[in-house]
Each structure stands twice: as structure tokens, then as C-alpha cells.
Amino acid sequence: MKIYELAKVLRSKNAGPFRTTFDILFDADEPYQRVRDSGVLTKEHIAELYGIRPEDVYGIFFVDAARGIKITIPKPIDMASGDPRCRDLFGAQQHIPLLGIEVP
Amino acid sequence: MKILSTATFGFRIGGDSWERGLSWEPDVIVAQGTSSDGGPTYLGSDAPYAGFMAIKEDLRTIIVSAKKKGIPFILSSGSPAGGNQELERALAAVDEIAKEEDIKLRIAVIPGELDKEYLKQKIRAGAKVRRLIDTDRLPEYLTEEDVDRSKRIVAQMGPEPIMKALDLDVDGVITGRALDVGLYMALPLKKGFDKALAAHLAKTIECSGLISEPQSFEPVFGILRRDHFLVRPTNASAKCTVVSVASHAFYERPDPSREENPGGILDISRAKYEQYDDQTVKVSGSRWIPAPYTLKVEGVSQVGYRTISICGIRDERMISCIDWFLEQARKYTEAKLHPLKPNQDYDLIFRVYGKNGVLGDAEPVKETKSHELGLIIDAVAPEEKVADMACTAAVDFVAHMDYPGRLTTAANVAFTYSPREHRLGPIYVYNIWHLLELDDPCEPFDIQVREFPIRK
Numbered sequence: 001m002k003i004y005e006l007a008k009v010l011r012s013k014n015a016g017p018f019r020t021t022f023d024i025l026f027d028a029d030e031p032y033q034r035v036r037d038s039g040v041l042t043k044e045h046i047a048e049l050y051g052i053r054p055e056d057v058y059g060i061f062f063v064d065a066a067r068g069i070k071i072t073i074p075k076p077i078d079m080a081s082g083d084p085r086c087r088d089l090f091g092a093q094q095h096i097p098l099l100g101i102e103v104p
Numbered sequence: 105m106k107i108l109s110t111a112t113f114g115f116r117i118g119g120d121s122w123e124r125g126l127s128w129e130p131d132v133i134v135a136q137g138t139s140s141d142g143g144p145t146y147l148g149s150d151a152p153y154a155g156f157m158a159i160k161e162d163l164r165t166i167i168v169s170a171k172k173k174g175i176p177f178i179l180s181s182g183s184p185a186g187g188n189q190e191l192e193r194a195l196a197a198v199d200e201i202a203k204e205e206d207i208k209l210r211i212a213v214i215p216g217e218l219d220k221e222y223l224k225q226k227i228r229a230g231a232k233v234r235r236l237i238d239t240d241r242l243p244e245y246l247t248e249e250d251v252d253r254s255k256r257i258v259a260q261m262g263p264e265p266i267m268k269a270l271d272l273d274v275d276g277v278i279t280g281r282a283l284d285v286g287l288y289m290a291l292p293l294k295k296g297f298d299k300a301l302a303a304h305l306a307k308t309i310e311c312s313g314l315i316s317e318p319q320s321f322e323p324v325f326g327i328l329r330r331d332h333f334l335v336r337p338t339n340a341s342a343k344c345t346v347v348s349v350a351s352h353a354f355y356e357r358p359d360p361s362r363e364e365n366p367g368g369i370l371d372i373s374r375a376k377y378e379q380y381d382d383q384t385v386k387v388s389g390s391r392w393i394p395a396p397y398t399l400k401v402e403g404v405s406q407v408g409y410r411t412i413s414i415c416g417i418r419d420e421r422m423i424s425c426i427d428w429f430l431e432q433a434r435k436y437t438e439a440k441l442h443p444l445k446p447n448q449d450y451d452l453i454f455r456v457y458g459k460n461g462v463l464g465d466a467e468p469v470k471e472t473k474s475h476e477l478g479l480i481i482d483a484v485a486p487e488e489k490v491a492d493m494a495c496t497a498a499v500d501f502v503a504h505m506d507y508p509g510r511l512t513t514a515a516n517v518a519f520t521y522s523p524r525e526h527r528l529g530p531i532y533v534y535n536i537w538h539l540l541e542l543d544d545p546c547e548p549f550d551i552q553v554r555e556f557p558i559r560k
Binding site: 090 | 462
């Protein structure tokens with residue numbers, strides 16, 4: 001199953017001008033735990049999707065109380081929010097590569 | 105303590121949900137109105153987000169309601185970057201409101217711009233001004249040269265100057281750039297509430313109706329008690345749920361359970377969220393880990409000027425070879441601008457919507473199936489005339505040059521506007537995104553008591 005079929009919210013936004021953060025939120029425990037325990041959300045996987053190095057992924061956080069997963073990555077060096085080459089001022093449409101993640 | 109939370113961004117607050125919030129007898133109305141979300145050029149050019157009329161009406165609603173209730177208001181304004189010019193624009197609106205409503209106001213005003221000389225003097229005296237995040241884009245420690253390069257610098261004042269201002273027998277406080285949670289923490293801290301809970305409540309209600317279901321721009325209400333707090337929307341048909349409230353801790357933050365604040369870290373990793381009634385969520389268990397006091401400083405430097413042209417491409421023959429064609433346009437432009445060097449004297453950017461305009465290389469769809477593409481020819485250069493020249497050269501090529509299978513020898517693209525090129529003016533980047541260590545959190549801020557209507 002694709003990750004977006006399990007999530008209620010899958011969004012991206014700036015966390016300050018130099019980082020993009022992704023929130024994956026669920027409306028029930030079962031799909032949340034399924035994604036959390038599947039092992040598909042790794043720094044290596046995220047790095048591959050966004051063309052960065054695994055060690056540059058700032059963090060992947062699982063918050064059981066909120067049934068939510070947060071992933072934060074740096075923006076490309078010449079694409080901070082508002083930079084001449086910036087393509088997404090608020091970072092609001094950067095979640096698309098995550099949609100294809102397959103959850104066993 | 106009861107807090108009615110809204111914003112001064114011009115969402116046009118008011119109506120039933122506003123009256124309902126007021127009927128719950130708040131002790132204070134708090135509203136945020138500054139932001140760095142819109143990017144550096146707002147700060148560089150001191151430009152407003154949007155229509156100022158709407159901002160004025162929100163200021164009117166808040167100030168008149170607070171005055172009637174006899175409760176203070178705490179607002180940040182200067183939409184959105186929080187520079188002094190935008191703050192003064194808001195204060196001019198307050199003056200008009202005072203006259204139109206026939207009310208007298210005594211307001212503590214705290215501008216959010218940081219004086220360059222002050223910052224340089226701090227650096228000379230050995231103050232550490234460390235970058236907030238590790239990126240090669242920012243110097244690790246701020247230098248006097250970085251300060252000089254900045255067009256404008258603001259600081260996110262914490263709750264402390266506002267607490268001080270509240271002692272000045274005023275109707276309310278209006279700040280320039282400020283830390284959103286600081287606005288909300290000021291009165292609770294003055295009244296001796298737990299810092300962790302005050303900060304967590306602040307973090308929860310600072311974006312008003314974004315914590316409710318359905319999400320809205322309407323106000324929310326917070327009730328702070330000794331060992332927990334409650335939050336609920338003022339809209340009767342909305343509700344706060346454990347998920348809607350807990351998930352807001354994710355919003356626009358790098359880490360959902362820890363947040364660095366001036367003087368400490370808010371740790372909500374052990375926070376407990378409970379459904380209190382249909383509309384209301386109860387929160388407890390937040391912790392505060394003290395740290396040295398730091399003030400977040402934001403500054404921008406100008407990198408150049410931008411000139412763009414917008415057009416549409418409908419012919420599938422051109423769409424099928426768009427990458428190749430734009431590469432030819434780039435080569436043509438470089439030849440025309442020689443000896444100026446690309447990526448040094450100017451930057452030419454093609455934004456191809458319908459292909460990869462949003463995601464660039466991270467776009468998973470490699471072959472576009474669009475029957476129509478939107479193209480922005482975007483030139484940036486330290487000199488405006490060079491940006492103009494690069495944009496025009498690329499426009500000339502795109503409009504008139506050949507590609508395989510071309511039928512359209514009169515012109516290739518549909519320009520949206522006359523003139524074809526648009527000067528977007530100076531553009532900026534963040535060059536300061538640093539933390540200034542301070543012994544006295546109020547030191548950089550000038551608290552001014554002003555009376556409205558202004559006597560001429």
C-alpha cells in the first residue's frame with residue numbers, strides 16, 4: 001500500500017528558511033503503527049528521494065501521542081526560502097516524492 | 105488565566121465566534137502579526153503581505169473589544185517582517201481607529217528592528233552571535249561586515265520587554281517583530297504561571313484556528329491553570345481534538361517534541377493530551393529546560409534585481425523538445441551577454457510549470473504529459489539593467505527561434521502580459537539567522553509609551 005493511502009495528512013512546509021519539514025499524520029493507531037514499524041522511513045530512503053546525503057537528514061521523529069511522523073531535511077544550498085532559485089517559498093509542495101513510498 | 109488568541113494579518117476577525125470568545129471573559133487578547141515565512145524580500149523591502157485595509161479592521165476589532173472589556177491587548181504588527189516602517193503603518197491605522205471610534209489609547213510600542221551599531225558593538229565587545237542552524241549559507245559567527253551587508257535587521261523579542269511594558273499603565277502593547285510565543289507568555293509569566301505550561305499553551309494557540317477541526321483563521325481560547333491548560337475554538341461548530349491539538353506541535357518546526365526558546369527549551373515529549381469535553385482539549389506534562397538567554401536575530405542582504413517574463417506554450421511539437429529548446433535559449437543568451445558570465449554576473453532561470461517547475465530534479469515524473477506548459481523566464485543580476493538584458497535575450501529566442509518540426513514561424517509562445525518583461529525590483533536573501541547571547545533580554549529594545557489619537 002502507498003503511504004498516502006494510510007495517512008490522513010501528508011504535508012510539507014518550511015521549518016525556517018533553510019529546512020523543509022514533512023508531517024505524516026494518521027487518524028487511527030493501526031495505520032500509524034504500520035508505517036512506524038514497517039522500517040520504510042529511513043534516512044537513506046529519504047535522502048535518495050530528495051537527492052541529499054543520509055547524514056544530512058535532520059531527523060525522523062515518531063510521536064505516538066499525536067499519531068504523527070515528522071521528517072526534516074535541509075533545502076538545497078541555493079534554494080533557501082526566497083533565494084533567487086527558490087521554487088517553493090513556503091515549502092508547501094515538496095511532499096510529492098514521499099507519496100510513492102510503498103508500505104508493506 | 106484566560107487568553108483570547110487571534111492574529112493581525114488581516115483575516116477579518118469578528119462575528120459570532122469573536123463575540124463568543126469575548127463572552128468567556130478573557131483576561132487578555134493576544135494576536136501575532138509578524139512572520140518570516142514569506143521570505144527575505146519582505147524584510148528587505150519592508151513590504152506588506154497584502155491589503156492593509158483588512159489589517160486595519162482586525163486592529164480595530166481587537167482594540168475596541170479590549171477597551172470595552174477593560175482588558176489589555178498584546179499584538180505584534182508590521183505585516184509580515186516586523187520592520188519599523190510597517191509597524192509605523194499599523195500605528196498610523198491605530199491613530200485613525202482612535203479618531204474614528206472616539207477612544208483614547210495609551211499604548212506601549214516596542215519596535216523590533218535592531219540597530220546595526222548596537223549589534224556591531226556587541227560583536228566588538230565579544231558577544232557570541234552564533235548561527236541558528238548549521239548551514240554553509242550562514243557564517244558560523246556573525247561579523248561586523250555581515251551586519252554592514254544587511255539591509256535591515258530585526259530581532260524576535262521574547263516575553264521580557266512586553267512584561268516590562270505591561271507595567272507602564274497602558275491599554276495594551278504593540279510590538280514589531282516578536283517571538284510569537286513570547287506575546288502569549290508575557291502576561292502568564294507576570295502572574296507567576298509555570299513557564300513550561302505558559303510556553304506550551306503559547307505554542308498551541310499562536311496560530312489560532314489552525315488547531316481546530318475544521319481548520320480556520322478564527323480565534324481560539326486558552327485557559328491556563330496551575331498544572332494544565334485547556335484550549336478550544338470560539339467557533340461553536342468547530343472543535344479541538346487530541347489529534348488536532350497534538351499535531352499542531354508539528355507545524356513548521358524541525359522537531360515536534362523540543363523547541364528552543366530564549367532562555368530555555370520547551371520539552372513536550374512527555375506532554376499528555378486529553379479530550380476534556382466535545383470542543384476542548386486538556387494538556388499537561390510540558391517541561392522547561394533552562395538554557396542561556398539568546399535572542400533570535402534575522403537580517404537580509406540584497407543579492408540583486410529580478411526581471412521576469414511569463415508565457416504559455418501550447419504546441420506539442422515545442423513541448424516535446426522543451427529541455428533541448430531552453431538549452432539553446434540559454435546558449436543564445438550567454439552569447440548575447442558575453443563577456444558577462446552566467447552564474448556570476450547574472451543568473452538565468454527557466455521555470456517550466458507543467459513539467460518540473462515545483463520540484464526540479466526531485467520531480468519523480470520525468471516525461472511530462474501536459475498539453476500546455478507555463479514558462480517563467482527569470483533573470484537575476486546584481487545590476488538591474490543586466491537582469492533586463494538577460495531576460496530580454498532569452499525572451500527573444502524563446503519567441504522566435506527554430507526547433508525540430510516547428511510550424512509556428514510567426515512566434516512560438518503566448519505571452520500573458522504587456523509589457524512582456526516585468527521588473528520585480530530588488531531581491532534579498534537571509535544573511536543573518538543567528539542567536540545573540542544576552543544577559544538582559546530587554547537591552548536592545550526601546551519601550552515607547554504613545555498616546556492615541558496623536559496630538560498634532
